[in-house]
Amino acid sequence: MEFFELGKISLLIGFGLIVLGFWGILSQKNIIKIILSFTIMETGVNILIVSLGYVKGKTAPIIDSAVEQGANHSVLGQVVDPVPQALVLTAIVIGFGTTALLLAYAMKLFKAKRTLQINNFNDLKW
């Protein structure tokens, strides 16, 4: 039954969100919904990053009271892999940046053609 243990579940959720996000981008006609589904995908990826760093039975990589420090105790043995969590921070910031810019675009697109349907913005073609 280890299939349903914590690490795997979060992986599945992450992949699920990514697929959901992709589906949203490809199917929704409204730009805001596209941006929303993009953020869903973004969070899916972030969950994936974090869940990959999970080590069963280890605690968060913050050296505080929950982790015994001591001469012979190596902290690494007790904590989960810290690098993915560092990476996820940057990924979230970048995700945030992109979404902000997308929303700014959505605003300008709306101002341009008073509509948010993606199909109306295909003037540069062929």
Added chain:
Amino acid sequence: MVDPIYIIAAALGVGFAIGILGNIGRNFAGGLTLATIAFMSFVSAQWFAGFYFGNVSSSYIFTAGFQPPLSINLLMGAEEAFLTFIVNLLGLLGGIYLFVNFKRKGRNAFVIYLVLLMGFNVVIMTRDIFNLFVFLEITSIATAGLILIEKGNRAVGAGFKYLLATSIISSMLLIGIIFAYFYTGTLNIDMIIESNLRYMVGGPIIIFLILISAILELKPFPANGWGLDVYEGAHQGFSAIVSAGTATASLYMLYKLLPIASPEWSYYIALLGAVTFIGANLLGVKQRFARRVLAYSSVGQLGLLMLILGLRGFLGPNVNYVFFGILITNILAKTGFFWLVGIVKANEIKEWAIIRRKPFLLFLMGVFIFALVGFPPFPSFFSKWTFVMDLANHGLFGWISVIIIGSFLEAVYLMRWFGYAVKSEDDYKFDFKIQIHKITPIIILTALLFVIGYFTAQFTETGAMINFIPLLFVAVLYFADALPIWVKNTIAILGMGIYFYFTYPQLDNLRLIFEVIFIIGGILTLIAGYNYKGKRQGFYPVALLMFAGLAAIIEAQTTLEFFYGWELMTAGSYFLIIRGKKSMPHALSYMLFSLGGAYALLMAFSIANIGVVFPSLDILNNIANYPVWAYGLLLAGFLTKTASVGLHIWLPGAHGEAESDVSPMVSAILLKAGVFGVLLTLIGMGQSTYDLGTLAYILGWVGAITVFVGNLGAVFQEDAKRLLAYSSIGQLGYIVFAFAIMTHLGWLTGFTYTINHFMYKAVLFLTIGAVVLRVGTHNMYEMGGLIKRMPLAFIAVLIGIIALSGVPPLSGFTGKWLFYNAVIEKGWYFQGVLVFFSGGLAFLYLYRLIQTVFLGQLKDNLRNVKEISFWFLIPIYVLIIGLMVFAAMPQLVLQPLGTLIANYFPNNQLVWEGSYAYTAIGHWTGTGVMISIMVMFLGTLLLVKLSTRKAHKLKQFDIVFSGERPHRPETTHVAHNMYAGFYKAVWPFTLPAVETFWNWISDFIHETAGFVRRIYSGNGQAYMLHIVLFIIIMFFITIGGTI
């Protein structure tokens, strides 16, 4: 050496400073940005110079004080230095170009621009894969940001699609990275490579994710709608930087990531590159808008670079040389062109006629187009050459044909665009002005193009042998274009004279003949140039370019030098032809046929170069592998220049529409370059150990049919110059057929015809050109009765047609007599008879020429037209003296020729006893026949003149007109539709079968392009779907579905 980290530090520092300092002056902010970019380019320039002069080795930069697995490290190797230097330099020039634009948008535009450049630098230098992802995202956000803050909503849609697409790609990359970390435990690329990820379970899928996003960044063909829209939509100055920057950065990123994956990936990348290169250029053919054409062209060039990346395994040592050569040309030319579009602001390519208002811009556009298509002296020419040579060494002819087809398609639409710019009517209201800050970057780029072109040439050993002096002479003439005509003309003639004086001693007899035809012929036709008034802008540099090319061909020792001369000649002659008034479509077809021919030569040379260290010209003598293919392609290439049947449709238009003194240059001289080529090939075939009889036999038939098609076409022409152009096709058919006989007599005939054709075709074209200048029209039925006004022109054309038709006293008969003997001795009876019948047809169109133009009724508006200009008469009568001497004493020329040919074909030569020539089956004397005919002629003339002393001179209407008086000269002059009866008998042969064939092909290309480009529907979502589908398809292709 300044530590490269300062590049990033400076950029970030100034970016934050501008942000923090608040409302400092925009100029100050702009100045500060430019200063930082200058500093960044200085750093990378310092490193690049270090590497170039060899005293520096590549060094790693460690951040945050830790070793790689724990921290990001950057590398400043030779490639990185070079690429960052390019990006920064472009950034600097872009900054200058966009200074006013950014100033208008505000300070943060400068900041974003700075961040963008920093992003490119880091993507090139970083060795950490996550860092790569971060800075990739930064560049895409910066690009989208710059597009967003532009006024107007032209590019908003494109920006949105761009941002969405790049975000999806980078999230795929992120997934790949995180799994790579999960498997290998490190983010450093070098370590990932060592951990040979690809052998682990599930490793290939990770590699697939990473590489596919790297590839998608390079906008591969089906999934690059979003990239095209940005290039087209964004402000030109800016889209230039994006196109150049992303190209360099993402290409290098892919190069860094490739070692991770298994070797097949290079094959897949090469495949994708090929698809993009051909696909983008195919679609470019159908485009009408200037920016969109440029967008397709840059995507196409990206495809080519991917192709090189994919095939780098086969390039051995000069992978850098090829890659950087083409990259540099693409970047410089593409950016320059984008900025040029920014200045000219014409939307449709047809409207580009307005560029003619500033000839300097037209020159710039010409430079960029010729650089992109890969003409000498630009770097892409040498790189493409080396690339094709190395591929051929490994027998990869499939890839070579891909390159050739792609570059041909690119040449199609770029040349057409240039044709519109030079020739379409300029009746557009809107105008443009040149700001100084926009033009200076472009000038710098052009200068760089030439300089780098020269250095790339020096880089290779064969390239170094190319003699660049003639090209310098052309440049001198270009800058002296403001001088009056007679100054430039004298300089040009002196230049050629001196060149001839220095080079002719070293040449053997064979090359000497062609040298005389090219240079002395050139001087003679240039003398006719004195007739023109004013400055005649742009004629002399271009004419000298052609002659420089011709000289280079003669002088060539190596195949590269020959190909270099060949391309120069094509460029020069293209510019010459396009000067004619209605010559745009013909110049375009001429260029495309010549390019087709040039690429055939390239392919042939590549086959010849297999396994050869030093590609000297005599490797053509015994091509080891696939000789039939090699010689066939060589012949095909040269036959486009001699306009043999099937490849002849460009000649009538090109020579017909050219200017009066250009048509003789192009017709009498240029076609001989093709003949020289055919000659070299045939010498090669002669010495080759393989049996190439069938190839010579086919060449014979091609020559014979060309004679028939050329002469028959000429009979029914209404336009005098078109008639002479068709006659040139016919005469060239003679020459090709004669050389194809491959016997002593055959070659002697070929040479006689080459010399003869040069002389009488130059005479005919010069005279008719001068007459056209006087009369103002090409149509023969509008001229007539000019013998009374232009007796000297009449005598010249009379001698010309007697010589051309082969009537005994003159030199044409020498050719015909040798022809008879050669054909009977060789045994090619039926081709021979077809040629003799076409000789009869020659007589028809020659009579038509002289009757409609000089005899018959003098039209009203030509009553007091003056004799043709004195400057035309000099070369004409010099050539006529030449013809007469050659007719009277043929042995003066034929004997030395005989000895020359003897060392190729020793047996059954032409035996000379004094002035009597004997072959195995016939005898003839030139001087004897000339004397007896002259005596008979003068005798009868004397007799008749005596008995008709007091003849009364009549005027034009004193003719027997069945009792009536003729009312108008137009109604009594027989000129229009002159051989109506003969047409009714032979019309099936005059149907334009070849034209319809070529038209069908061009329509086919246009239809497919029109059909395929439908996939770019402009809808953002559709583009995203393309990306996803592309990923799925590539997934199945590359990993075949195994996880």
Added chain:
Amino acid sequence: MSIYLKLGATLLGFLIVLNWGMLMSAIFRKIVARLAGRHGIPFYQPWIDLLKNIGIRTTLTHGVMFYLGPIFRFTGALGMFLFMPALFGSDLWANFSFQGDIVLILYFQLFGMLGMALGAGEGGHPHSTIGITRGLAQHAAIELPLTLGIIALAIQYQTLSLNEIIAAQQGGMANWSIFTNPVAGAAILLAALGAMGHSPFNLVKAPNEIPIGPPTEYHSTYLGVLMSSGAVLHVMEAALFMNLLFGGATSWPEFILKTFLIYFYSVFVGAVFPRFRIEQSVVWFFKIPLALGILAILLISF
């Protein structure tokens, strides 16, 4: 064999041929008259016509090329006689045939035609130009079977020089090339029909359509020169075919007899057939004569 004697002999030969040509045209007109039941002209009529034309007092000229036309034509006729051996074997009457072979003769025909064409063109009369265009088109078509036939002969005898061809045909009727190489002979004879310019192919000087075509504007001495060169050309055309196919002539009577018969072969054919339009005559030469020519070469070369 001093050059003067040779020149004198050639001149004498030319006079013989000139008078024989005039006589032959008189006989031709007499035969056509007899066919129509008329007495026809006295046999000396051509001489009188020539004399009368030379005697005409006014001469008009349209320009330089106009009066050079007949001179070219006459030089062409004189040259045809000069470059062809009149009598085989006799050094006296071999004329200047040592200067060139049959190619020279073939292409020298064009010399006369070119001059005539330019002269008629200068005349400015539309009919003369139309006549010339028809003549040239027809000549181009004639050249096809003629060249095929001559090449077939050249292969058979392995030579292009006329003397050697005649030499090979000596010794009786049997080895005349009309019998040894009949197909080539047939092709050449059909081409001869066109070369002679009698009825089926006399469109060039068709009297009623375009009043005698090219020489419309010519009169007095010019017309005299044209008539005499026309007469010589008729004889020399016949002589060419004689030398090619019928074993040449070793004595003047044989020369006269053979040229007479060849000339009247085309006359009799002409008397029976109506005149062809230009496209019909050109196409006619592309049918049977062309086929015969190709067959001749195929037979000889394999």
Added chain:
Amino acid sequence: MKAIVQEITEKYNLQNAVFQRDNMAFVEVEKKFAIDLVTFLKDYHQFSHFVMMSCVDWIEDGQFQLLYLLHNPALKVDIGIKTYLNRTEPVMQSAHHLWKQIWTYQREIKEAFGIDFPGSPNVDENFVLEGWTEIPHMRRDFDTAAYSEKTYFPREGRFTHDPATYMREKLYPNQPVTAKKNTNE
């Protein structure tokens, strides 16, 4: 045939209709109705064939008489429409729009009689004579013999014999005259 003539007589109150033969009739109509009558006959009564158009110079009553002769191919009957023009103002409405051959007839009549048909295609061009300066030559007030006498050089002493008497004196000089003597001089 009678029915047709009857109908047009009432319609255009024609004066004396003459039945030359049972398939040939002549009617006279005023000048201004002439063309209307011709058009009426052509369109309503299938007189589709235009036979001829002629003109007679009645100098005595100072009038030109124009005759339009039409033929009905179905009924195989002809009808001639006569109109009278005043000699002093010889102008008639042109009928060139009905049949093309009328152009030539009108051109001839213009040259011969000087009757002008304004609007008829190239009516002023020479029909037969070139450079004719006298009054129209078919008018009866034009004396051709006098004109010939004046312009061309008549040979003196030319006289005409009456063939009948002259031949009889020549052939049978002393035969008695049986036939009645004609008096032509």
Added chain:
Amino acid sequence: MNDKINEMLQRSAQNANQSEKSFIRPEDEEREVIAPDGSTIKINPIYDYFSGKKPQEEKPLNGVVEKFLNWARAESIWVLGFGTGCGSIEIPPLMTPRFDAYRFGVQMRATPRQSNAFIISGYLSVKTLKRVIRSYEQMPSPKYVLALGSCTINGGMYYDSYSTINRLDKYIPVDVYIAGCMPRPEALLAGFMKLKELIKEGKAEKANEYARNFDEYKANQKKIIKDWNMPDYNW
């Protein structure tokens, strides 16, 4: 309707003064033409296109040569194929077996340039006279005219016609008149015999006579040919 009437009246008035207007067609009037280099050229369709020189007498040579040439000219008379009036149907029979004029060296030629005799066979309307004069003047110098029928002698039965001339020799010199209201071919042959005698005696020099009093002939001709758009002497 009445504006149509007075418009007709106005037209007929304008035609009345036709006599003064010149008969030269617009094509033959002077015109301006733009040359290729932009300058304008004045074209006078009569003096620019025709040599327009006066004919001059061509004296016969001295005795014996002229006699011999006259003999040759008599023996080969080439007749111009130009039939006017009803007599031209009499000429073809000469070429048939019954009469066979070839025996006497008489031959029909298509162009005036190559012909010596001109047969005026019948009445000559003013229109035809204009063409006859041009063809006659284009014939080379020793040229003879045979006039058939009474119409050329004294106008014949068309003596009182307004358009035919009465005496031919007022317009072109005539060598031999052959009387008859169309003489039969035999008479025509007799005419030729008469002409031969005249030529042999050297009395057939009418061409020089035409040249001598050329102006008088030309005045007569121009009096009746009003639309003379040709040069005075047609070479």
